[in-house]
Amino acid sequence: MDLQFILDPYSCIMYITSYMLKSERAMSELLRKVAEESRGEDLKAKLTKVGSAFLNNRELSAQEAAWKQTSLPLHRASRARVFVNTAPKEKRVSMLKPQSVLQDMADEDDNIFCTSLTDRYESRPDILKDMSLIEFAATYKTGGQDVPDEVFDHIPDVRHSCDDQDATCSGETDEEDDKRYPPVITLLNDMGQMRKRKRHCIVRFHKEKTDGEERYRNLLMLYYPWRHEDVDLKAGFSLFKDHYDSVKDTVHVNEAKFSVHAEVIEEAYENLQRNGPPEDVWDSVAPNVEYQQAEQIAEGTTTQNDLPEENDRDNIDLAPHRNTNDQSELYRRFSTDLNTTSLTSSIYRSMMRSLNAAQMEVVRVHRKWCKDSIYALQHDQPVPQYTLFLSGPGGVGKSHVIKIIHHETIRLLQRLSGHYDPDELSVLITAFTGTAAFNINGMTLHSALGFGGGPKKSNEYKPVGSEKLHNLRLRLGKLKLLIIDECSMLGSDHLYHTHRRLEDICGTCDPDSRFGGVSILAVGDLFQLQPVGQRHVFDLPTDSYAKLHGSLWEENFTMMELTECVRQREDQDFAQLLLRMRTAECTEDDITVLKSRIISKTDPHYPSEVLHVFKTNREVDDHNKDHLQKLSTQHFHIQAIDTKKDIYTGLVDVGLYKTSNDRGLKETVSLAVGARVMVTVNIDVSDGLVNGALGKCRK
Template sequence: MIDKYRARPQTLEFEMMCLADFVSNYRVVYGRQTKGKNVQRLLNDMGFIQKRTVGKAAVIRYARFSEEKQPEKFYGRLVKLYVPHRFNGQLKPQRFPTYQEFYKGAFVELPARPNVLIPVCAIVKANQGKYEKHSKEVDEAFEQLQREGPAENAWTAFAPEIDVDRLECIAEQEDVDPEEDEQEDVPEYQILHEDGDGVVPQIEAPQMTAEFVRKMFRSLNVTQAAIFYTVRQWCQRRVWGQNPEQFFYFVSGGAGCGKSHVIKCIHTEATKILRQLPRLREEGDLSVPTVLLSAFTGTAAFNISGKTLHSLLKLPRSLKPPYQGLGNSLDEVRAGLRDVEILIIDEVSMISKDMFAYVNWRFQQIKGSKKPFGGISCLAVGDYYQLPPLGKAKPLCVFEEDVLDFWKDNFQIVTLTEIMRQKEDRAFAKLLNRLRVKQKTEALREDDRALLLQAVKKPEDCPRDALHIFATNKEVHKYNTDTVQALYTDIITIDAEDYRKDPRTGGMKRTNKPVTGKKDNLLDTLEVAVGVRVMVTRNLDVEDGIVNGCFGKIVNIVTKTKVGIATVQMLGLQRTIERRPRNIAKK
């Protein structure tokens, strides 16, 4: 059987070029690079390419399939890579319904050799020889690996306990589909729709198969996948040089609906794509972020492996106008944030209007642009039914008639409704959603009350070391003191160090006893013992999780004796829950 087709290359050089030749000898260029030497414009305004002139041709990467198990994909890869063509339809004409039949039985006429019919298999083998000199041996080794598994590691004989750990880790991993590495056709989504008020009440997406969701988005549901895909598509357009408009999305939903999971997925994918920006590929500096993970509190920042907004932007203690610029530290902050394209803010319900305005002004100063947030995009995540801003500050969702409302005018709302954390207990999940929106004046449903009462216990039935919640700090301090005295015997009392100004010398002199009374919520005395549980109340190291609210226990008390009096110099603390082992020594 014979199939003829002709291409229309711009130059003679392209006439015999297959896809493998093209990707190994040419690269896509953007921006100022399009003015360089050997740059050619692609047809239909598809961009610019430039021939590689420095060093050897690039190494091509391709998917690998088994000829026995997946013959169509095996031969499809061969003809797509090594047969010159302009569109895929030329590689599967009507006479040859499969790639395998086209490979084995078709003859083609190439523009460089008119009126000469060449077997497709011969073209493939000639071009394949330049890139896959040992393809047969590699294919045999690959099939042997799939059939027999990896060779036994010699370390199993010397350190069997290590191999046991390795096998346990493999057993805990999800099952991997044999075709997991296959590149699927990604559907085109129409994600966001605005109504008259400029908000997005819902996300519409085409039907996705369970297999597609599992491969592309792992555990994301349809709504989560839709916002993920929207940001992903924006990043791709940014890399392609299409300069898409900034986006401002607010992802909302109740506790357990997967907001933090969406953040991590978007951060991973967006970072990977934005690293392909032309200016970043030239620099090759992976230490400067393109996507910022941030939150108001240290605990929230640690939960998403981010930093607090105060530390990232060096925000002042007072956020009231007028705006205080960065001053001498501008160059330092600008260098660290020069490549930022997307800002992600978690627990946005705790952000006040004053702070949000400050973040906007700060990025405008850093980026040197009057655009909102200095031209970068923003993804805000949170739930306004949860924690509000500190003090009397107003949350972003409160609308004021005479105040410029950047939040209402720019941010589009995406609501996650499916509870993921309690999906095995639908009754409890529905109860949480009802409590989330219930007004104080509404009576509690009887079935909800009965479900809640199942978890209620009398105080005397609870363990002494269980976490208790009280309304005031005074009650907390009293309960902590009583518990320490009841559970421990070797208790050491640490007095606060208070100082007063000496009127004779003008210097500060320590008082003999701590001054009683209110002193910025600091205790007059502190009772400690080895084994006592403690809680950090300051952000010491956000990246390592040593933040306000994290728990630990005292494992060592370092004392120093002076004039017969032993005083505590340091407390050795150990985290109760660790992301990685870490001990803390704190004065």
């Protein structure tokens, strides 16, 4: 028996929790069954089925399965929890009274909603007039039989004595509990009675992170006593901030009771989500085990249970989260796509007449799928799925085909199947970058499927939270076609994440399913450069188990290619030169023609005002600085204030850090009236404020 001293209780909790929640890998019976079913198939097919078994199944004990099926609680807590809704009145959800109560009410009676926590707080007795909302929620609860008013005359204003053999003597009552508050209170306005909890409960509430009026309203509502919400929260001031500034000392005192080290904990949690648990914590829990493992590694006797994970960097092209509600922002994004105007009949007919043979064949394939899908939906059958890669160089009309396919999907599938409500999507156009999404009136893939932006420690798939998943299902639950433009910028990891996210949204449990049964039309040119920080879309993903599954691209996608150049149809020589450049098959004549277009900066006809592309940031900065200095207009220099808070000491370190660690933000931004500027993050794709959008500074 290996017995060791525990020196750090929190490390012990982490060790036990990690052991309880470890991945179940004892799936020998399932894998044996998979091996028997795939007998006679080639090795690649066997690995694909084994990968599907790992990705779509988990081992579960009979007791745990029964516990979950009967919805029994999986954990118990020593303290109750209550949520305080601090949203404005018009945004709160109210619960109707029971049907039996409503039937006994008069028809003209409009008091049809149950009383909420804020209603009871407004009706608290005068003895609690100085109690804040958060303390009221933590101290008092409803429930139990009513107590007559005369009981108050006989209840002393002290805690229970230990002679009662109550839980209060075992340390289950908060020692900080205020003795001034009675154990039973009668609410005003005939709202009944409430009892004091033996232990303060944990209060949950939404925290506004932005320094706006909403944040100050929340702070006043939670931590400053008030009686009438519509009047007292502003208390005669024009702004919530002005009222907050006048009473902030009281607010801070009340906040300190319930938000102990809140900022430090939040920062530590974000650091855990970003970087994972610290590896050295295991040394303090089981040092002997760590020492034995180190010896095994040195001797080369360690058994490698997992395939190594590669730590490639995500190719993220998103703006930081804006200061808006995540769910309302998600609703706005899809509402924009729903309101995208479809083609008029005349434009649609004109576009159809302009199709060449290859383009028409793609449209025919999609139109047949639409008709088959309509039949399947009308007869409650599974909708057929296709995964098509539409390839071709620039200028062959890929975007032209996308617009027609999008229009026909709405015109045929969504309107004729009788399966869709007006606010439901059957087809969604996406692209990897904001510029590409704006050009086709679509969304970025990150926004559409709820992928988070910013740097990540690994390319591991991160499931979305339950609330956000619910909203995605409301919008995309009936999605049948996902169009991904510029798919050459999509890496193999991101394709795998797209597959997993669509599986989550569609609630698919079939191990043989791909992309949740949603058809995928990937459009692009794989002769373009490799995605930044990722493997090619046709390579294996870096996820250890997904590698066993095989390449989603090679196993599922078929290709149709457009070859006829439409954009340069009037200049076939130039069009053919571009095609040879695409495949790196330039002739000597091609190289001579290209070199003849080289122009020196000293040339009087040098186009200095056009957009320049450089391979390093240093060259970009030098070029921009040179052009700014040539402007005789008023100049502005904006210095960044970069701060970093130590999570252990709480000290704030003010200094300038590497640009790569600050999401590309510069130490100093220099501008001048008349200078050309470029947006480097996606702000609003539907409005064209995307990475790469150009503008000019005006005063």
